[in-house]
Amino acid sequence: MKGAIRLRRPNAAYSTLMTVAMMCLHERQEIVIDETTVDILLNEGFACTIIITAVMRTSSSIISVCEEMQERIAREIETMTPFKVKHVHIFVKRLIDHQEKNA
Structure with a gap:
């Protein structure tokens, strides 16, 4: 992706975007949080892609x-x-039985 930066180290932008995304994920009982990952791409300007x-x-x-x-x-x-x-891409890596990993 031209002009995009994948953030791997915490900085203010990464931490803020990660916090907001995780806040939204934590609200969903369908998501197994401890096995879910979030990546952030910053594009030119103040545009971002969440994966x-x-x-x-x-x-x-x-x-x-x-x-x-x-x-x-x-x-x-x-x-x-x-x-x-710009985008929020969600990839479902795995499905588990609804009784497993209850929060």
Whole structure:
């Protein structure tokens, strides 16, 4: 991706975007937080792309949960920070039985 920076070390922008994204993920019971990862790409200016690799419980409607999370994360980041969200990509890495890893 030309003009994009993948943030691996914590800095103010990374920490803020990570906090907002994780706040949104923690609200969803369908997501297994301790097995879910978030990557952040900063593009030119104040644009960003959020990449989530999630483990989800099978009792959930995967597509609707992912769409709701995409909208929520983008809305919260744009409301709480000066960043504009270009994309929120959600990859479902694995499905587990809804009774496993109960929070």
